[in-house]
Amino acid sequence: MNILAIESSCxxxxxxxxxxxxxxxxxxxxxxVAIHRTYGGVVPxxxxxxxxxxxxxxxxxxxxxxxxxRGQLDAVAVTSAPGxxxxxxxxxxxxxxxxxxxxxxxxxxxHIRGHIAANYLAFPELEPPFLCLVVSGGHTLIVDVRDYTDxxxxxxxxxxxxxxxxxxxARVLGMPYPGGAALDRAAAAGSEGRYPLPVARVxxxxxxxxxxxxxxxxxxVIHNAGQRGEALDVPGLCADFSRxxxxxxxxxxxxxxRRTGYGRLAIAxxxxxxxxxxxxxxxxxxxxxxxxxxxxxxxxxxxxxxxGAQGYYELLAGHTAGQELNAYATRxxxxxxxxxx
Numbered sequence: 001m002n003i004l005a006i007e008s009s010c011x012x013x014x015x016x017x018x019x020x021x022x023x024x025x026x027x028x029x030x031x032x033v034a035i036h037r038t039y040g041g042v043v044p045x046x047x048x049x050x051x052x053x054x055x056x057x058x059x060x061x062x063x064x065x066x067x068x069x070r071g072q073l074d075a076v077a078v079t080s081a082p083g084x085x086x087x088x089x090x091x092x093x094x095x096x097x098x099x100x101x102x103x104x105x106x107x108x109x110x111h112i113r114g115h116i117a118a119n120y121l122a123f124p125e126l127e128p129p130f131l132c133l134v135v136s137g138g139h140t141l142i143v144d145v146r147d148y149t150d151x152x153x154x155x156x157x158x159x160x161x162x163x164x165x166x167x168x169x170a171r172v173l174g175m176p177y178p179g180g181a182a183l184d185r186a187a188a189a190g191s192e193g194r195y196p197l198p199v200a201r202v203x204x205x206x207x208x209x210x211x212x213x214x215x216x217x218x219x220x221v222i223h224n225a226g227q228r229g230e231a232l233d234v235p236g237l238c239a240d241f242s243r244x245x246x247x248x249x250x251x252x253x254x255x256x257x258r259r260t261g262y263g264r265l266a267i268a269x270x271x272x273x274x275x276x277x278x279x280x281x282x283x284x285x286x287x288x289x290x291x292x293x294x295x296x297x298x299x300x301x302x303x304x305x306x307x308g309a310q311g312y313y314e315l316l317a318g319h320t321a322g323q324e325l326n327a328y329a330t331r332x333x334x335x336x337x338x339x340x341x
Contacts, residue, residue, distance in 0.1 A: 001074045002066075003315070004059065004098065005308030008091030009083025009111045010137075011042045012301070013054040017066035017073075018308025021117075022124050025066035027305040030054040037177045041167070048086035055094050062304070073102055077311025080108040080321075081331035082138070088327035096323055105320045107311040108337040111302075112139055113151065115268040117310035118303070122295040123266075130262050130293075133253045135277070136269035137163035137180075140249075142207055142256045143333065145266075148313035151333055154256045155207030162245050163271045165215040169241055172222055173234060184274050187242045190235030195221050197244040207252050214244050242276040250280045257290060266293040273300040 002025070007014040013030040032050050036042050063070065078095035080088060092108075099106035116132045128148055134141045140162045142155035163180055170179025175186070197217050200210040218241050225232040257265050265285055271277065278294055285292040299306065314320075321338045331337065 001312065001315075002068050002072055003107070003308045003311050004062070004073050004076045005304045005311055006055070006059075006076070006078040006091040006095045007111075007114070007302055007304045007307045008051045008055065008087050009079045010087060010302060011036055011047045012303070013051045013058055014302060014304035014307075015055065015058040015062040016304030016308045017062050017068050018121075018305055018312065021309050021312030022120055024121055024305045024308075025068060026062040027303055028058050028062045028065065029303060030058055033178065040171055040177055042084070044084045044086055047084060048090055051087055051090040055090060059094070059098070070102060073104055075099075075105045075107050075311065075315050076102070077107040077109050077307050077314070079111045079114060079307050080325060080337050081110060081328035083111055083327075083329065085327060085329040088329070092325060092327045096325060100323060105315060106322070106325060107315050107319065108321050108325055109307045109311050109314060110331065110333055110337060112141065112333050113310045114306040116143065116145060116151070116266065117313070118268055118295045118299040118306040119266045119293050120309045121305055122299055123293050126264070126266065126293055129260070130264040130266055131253070131257045131260055132266040132268055133249065133272075134269045135162045135249065135267070135271035137161060137167060137271075139269065140209060140211070141333065142253055144256075144260060148310075149317045149319065153333060155205075155209065155252055157209045157211055158202055159210050159212040160215055162211055162249065163269070165211045165245065166271065166274075168215055169218045169222075172219055173238075180271060180274065183238050184242065184276070186235050187238035187276060190233070190237070190239030192236070192239045192243055194233055194236040195240040197240050199244055199247045207256050209248050209252060211245070211248065214241070214248070242274065246277045246280045249277060250284050253281075254284050254288060257288070263289070264291045264293065268295065268300070270301050273297045
């Protein structure tokens, strides 16, 4: 079964062709990083316009790379939530038109479900049930993946997402967008221990997380050094900040893994590319005798292949939509995408 998959939830226009939810025939991405770097972050209106410019040509390129004709497509999958609403609407409207013209099913996909499904592409042997930590610029979730389309949130952040904190601290340090990757590179050259930073705990909910206090503490270190005219050890601060984020994520995720008893942990999302976090999870899973599934870096960021992978399983479950499909800026991972909020 060949699925044409569309992803346009933020600043990457991505179109892929995926076969049977596991085989990537083509995965084409038009990046807008250079454009948004000028502004230090994503400008939603610019992102939407660039999606419009890129999506048609990118779809043709994906089909050509895959060696698949339009008549050989069995469905069109698209990210319909969550994300920047204008950006999502570009992808959704393109997918609706494509599905109508091709007379094939239209499959809406939740963006976070797609990130989890990236692991199906990287690890063909991985099947539910398993636990997955999703960490990205807008989301931090510990998810019980009971089945391909049956997912339950065990823990989440009460405020900022881990990725948002990485990006904000990196921006204040003067690092280029995307800040999380730049901060990770700087941390690799730093020594830990100079800047003690807090690791928050949520009273009464030991699997939930909070990152706003950590972000504020790091920003205070930066501003106080500037006000006092003191030299700031940037690599050291980046190393301590990365450690604090990891010390928030790893223990809670491992506790959730213990409670489920699965013995299999996947990580997903852009922040899953962070070297400190990956290293700490490798050590924690080795100590617990658990299997760790960490996708390659190219599958951690936004891409169309992950939408095609999850779209396959949504299609098998009968989760299709008609031309009334809309896009939503926010939507719970376990909520239907075909019904209004």
